[in-house]
Amino acid sequence: MVSTIPTSNSVIASQLRSDIRKLQPLLVEWRRHLHQRPELGFKEHLTAQFISQKLQEWNIEHQTEIANTGIVATINSGKPGPVLGIRADLDALPVQELNEVPYKSIHDGIMHACGHDGHTAIALGTAHYLATHRQDFSGIVKIIFQPAEEGPGGAKPMIEAGVLKNPDVDTIIGLHLWNNLPLGTVGVRSGALMAATERFSCTILGKGGHGAMPHQTVDSIVVAAQIVNALQTIVARNINPIDSAVVTIGKLNAGRAFNVIADTARLSGTVRYFSLDYQDYFSQKIEQIISGVCATYGANYEFNYIPLYPPLINNQEVADLVKSVAESIVETPAGVVPECQTMGGEDMSFFLREIPGCYFFLGSANAEKKLAYPHHHPRFDFDETALGMGVEMFIRCVEKFCS
Known part of the structure; x- marks a missing residue:
């Protein structure tokens, strides 16, 4: 306003x-x-x-x-x-x-x-x-x-x-x-x-299959959903509340049919922060979360992080x-x-x-x-x-x- x-x-x-x-x-x-x-x-x-x-x-x-x-x-x-x-x-x-x-x-x-x-x-x-x-x-x-x-x-x-x-x-x-x-x-x-402006992208590599037989798959959409939720804890539970920072997922694509479990999911987003103390922090923390979630669900991933502009x-x-x-x-x-x-x-x-x-x-x-x-x-x-x-x-x- x-x-x-x-x-x-x-x-x-x-x-x-x-x-x-x-x-x-x-x-x-x-x-x-x-x-x-x-x-x-x-x-x-x-x-x-x-x-x-x-x-x-x-x-x-x-x-x-x-x-x-x-x-x-x-x-x-x-x-x-x-x-x-x-x-x-x-x-x-x-x-x-x-x-x-x-x-x-x-x-x-x-x-x-x-x-x-x-x-x-x-x-x-x-x-x-x-x-x-x-x-x-x-x-x-x-x-x-x-x-x-x-x-x-x-x-x-x-x-x-x-x-x-x-x-x-x-x-x-x-x-x-x-x-x-x-x-x-x-x-x-x-x-x-x-703020500093940084962007990242991640491809979740799961195992596709029939929607009626999820036990035969690694559902990339479920993995991506867990990652999206987990990334929100970075600012909420890792950044000093007095400091300002934002992690935003702006894009999430997966799946081609209602009855097929997707083998891949792609997400991308942006990171913003003011303090120079957080340079390199977000890239490491985001990948750590992605790696941990993927390991939990048996998925693999490809991760790319690009620092654009400093604060x-x-x-x-x-x-x-x-x-x-x-x-x-x-x-x-x-x-x-x-x-x-x-x-x-x-x-x-x-x-x-x-x-x-x-x-x-x-x-x-x-x-x-x-x-x-x-x-x-x-x-x-x-x-x-x-x-x-x-x-x-x-x-x-x-x-x-x-x-």
Whole structure:
């Protein structure tokens, strides 16, 4: 449910400098152009072309085709100072859009259902502003346009390609438009903001047979059912109750006929947790349970475990900087949400493992305009007033960090 904090577009606009207010119509135009042309991870060729074209128009130095479709723009103030990184993601989701809006996706089965089109527009607006206001900061700002956040993950290959080097980035920040918070709010905290994301799959190898003669079989469905129940005890009886973790079985397939005992059953799921103390724990514990249950019932198994993204952990000092910037923009004390967390994952976490930084949520829901559908929903959309607020947040962070 989206909390309700009274706000208005005029209140937000009053907190934005005039040059950013003038950018707002362009931010909306860019976002809608991108929304109409969504692309999946590592296939963001039209998106990258659009970004590069804008950067060329503004005479901003940039590199293209990093980790396939990634781009890094470098804006040098011409004065000595720190190097600040700003990250935005580019990709969309394999979702069929149900919104009836003029900027509806023209790519069948693909949709910007998570706000990445807005992230890209905000990053472009930030680049445009900084390129025309180099006198207002010192050092260098590197804006990283990253592919494939939704999967399989573009942050790690971009880091491996050297985007944090030459010049070396001292600190990195990023934002996520967030429909779990209303427009005019900012969710920021130090420590874990988003969870580790890991996935697993298991095939139970039993012995099939006639439904009337179960004594001649090893029923893979019964074994799978026992495993599903047993896996729920990991969090309930093995994880410290003060810590947060989730084990979810999202898929279970078995059987082909009502009177045949299935010889195989396949299940898959996801694991989420905040604490680095649980790295490697779940993979070992899940397989231990699967092995034990299979041994009890005389089945065999094949197990596969894939750690996707580590927990996203914000640096205390950088989070404090972002929080102070947010407090200078939002109108009410409740506008800064310090304990905003989610068990969702984000590969911004790879950047934050390398250098100190902060990722934060920018409230974008507006229930009165029916812009409050959750992320990844086929009717997801957000209040575009948040775009200008996102640029203002980034610019004030630049000016405070690169002073």
